[in-house]
Amino acid sequence: MAKIDRIDLLIAGVGGQGTLLTGRIIAAAAQAEGYDVKTAETHGMAQRGGSVVIHVRIAGEVRAPLVPQGEADFLLAFETLEALRFLPWLSPAGTVIVNCQEIKPLPVLTGACDYPEGAVETLKNSAGRVIPVEAMKLEPVCSQPRTANVLLVGILARLLPFPEETWQKALAEQIPPRHLTINRRAFTTGWTHQPRP
């Protein structure tokens, strides 16, 4: 596999969607491939259903754990509003992988604000490349919504130069055994979702 100089990515979602675990899976895969890796996580107050973002940086040597604005190669978003929120971190040539799920924040639920319309279109007009995914309609996410994050990891994995065995090993390392089988299925759905570019 061709070596990469650097991959910067952001994982955005809503507290409880598995952003922390996703960051750990990607970091474990990068580490297994011999790269230096750093992540920056959101904990505490931000996790009570709030907006959550994880930075993951992969390179021969990583310094700051935070991806500078405008420099992320990938934005992995588990919810469309959160994809829009962290769009400023994406580089002009970057790729957005977005789960087309809308989770309305409280100000929208109470009628104080409107949920942005045509979010995926906005993403398409702004980003180099957008891969929208109806994860909630795909197996096994439709019956196990909590596996949506790993399905998106599968899609991302296909775009990164790490072999599938590395990803499978990273899944086994990071996911508790009783949830591993269903998450492997989600990963495979993602892995086979897009033809290799």
Next chain:
Amino acid sequence: MTATSRKLMSGNEAIARGAYEAGVTVATAYPGTPSTEILEQLSRYPGVRADWAPNEKVALEVGIGASLAGARVLVAMKHVGVNVAADPLLTLSYTGVGGGLVLVSTDDPGMHSSQNEQDNRHYARLAKIPLLEPADSQEALNFVSAALELSERFDTPVLLRTTTRISHSRSLVKTGERREQERIPFQKNPAKYVMLPAFARQRRPLVDKRLEALRREAESSPLNQIEEGRSRRGVICSGMAYQYVKEALPEAPVLKLGFSHPLPEKLILDFAASVEELIVVEELDPFLEEQIRALQPGVPVRGKELLPAAGELAVPLLREQVAGDEAAGTEPLCAEELPPRPPLLCPGCPHRGVFYVLKRLKVTVPGDIGCYTLGALPPLEALDTCICMGSGLGIAAGMERADPAAAGKTVAVIGDSTFFHSGITALIDLVYSGSKTTVLILDNRTTAMTGHQDHPGTGVTLQGMERPPVELEPLCRAIGVRRVFTADPLQLRELEALLKAELNAGELSVIITERPCTLLERAPAAPLTVDPHRCNDCGLCLELGCPALSRSGESALIDGSICTGCGLCVQVCRRKAITGFSAKEGGED
């Protein structure tokens, strides 16, 4: 590649590992973001006794005792926790230690999870003790050992200061083996350990001598490093700022201070002599900058004139402000004005009904720190003050003293863990001062906001030992409160009636609302549904601020995937349009 032989660890995990390897046998803390995982991780290692203390002052005092009895000790807390522990800390500097003692302070620039962003490096100066600042997880691990060795060699507590981006960032770490330490038992030495004025005056010059000895140590310490560079502007930095500097200013010579107090003055002057200008890059206050300027290094010193003192630093900020590199940043893709997604009380949260009732009663609600601080946000908007842990009770007392009529219009709120932390002494003040106010203790049987840590009221310790739980009701009675009641926070009418009665009682009352955090004990109640024929879309139920409730355009809607069936909306609805709730199902523990 060496990466595969290392472990990806957060700064907090690395601190715990470092403490384990350095032979720490006693560790204490009070939970607080971003410090919490240090003790949680350390509690899993063999040979370490790790406990939650009721507050940071007690945590440090336990640490002092263990140190005097010869153990190597780690005490951890968030930055504001050091304020609570400052009393023992500043005199511990005079007595010195037995076994090594490291105090970890996790600061929070940017206030991701805090009420202020104080720069705790000042505590090292104030207490005249050494300060270490790791720049990644590997250093976090290594610096714990270094801190404990300094502590024992120089007879001083050592402050290890991280920030959120150190504590909650993961990077690769090479671990080692545990090195058991010999414990030297406590030896009676009143002139050293009894800080009567006469003895303290004898210790005072020793503190200054120690500081000078530590300064000489810092001059040659491997924790302080000069890295050559090609530019003529030299950078001095510490902690996470170092990583930003290496990325944004790769050409600059760098003096990296891992051991940043007392300042290695000669090292700084030598570094200054090799450059034409010094740039000090540090997060928060000009802590290093002001001291470096005072050394008159002979070249211009710039820092806060280029970089903000508030919030976090970032690579693009350094590129623009220090490198003057306009081309560095491409035009970022712009997101439109987006609705915010503030953190919120979970569906089924027992705090929700309390704040709904308090809002209806139009009372003033002094409060403090916990999930319940979210009761200040729309649509509940009931909480009126949040200053620090335990502050609501004292503030209620003060309001009453300024305006005696306030007692009948004020309800102070405090969580169970926070009550044990610093509410008890305030309640004693309310009794002693003859207050007629009303206090609500929101007992959800856990320290929820930081991720469900046990506390003295749960009767379970960090390492899973069972102890007699401290009971709130008898405790309040023993303090002298005569009107003590318990209530179910999910029964709105009863709670409102009780609150009204106690606001008019003309005497101090404590109401303890009892209901475990919904994430802790999920009631197996079925989700509720809205009957669209009965619902007139009045929006009353939305006033609860429950994320399971929204509007379809014609009626209210309940998201069955997150509804816990707590039944608050059933009680609020005037048209009996919400069904599926029976008091038995939803109302039992």
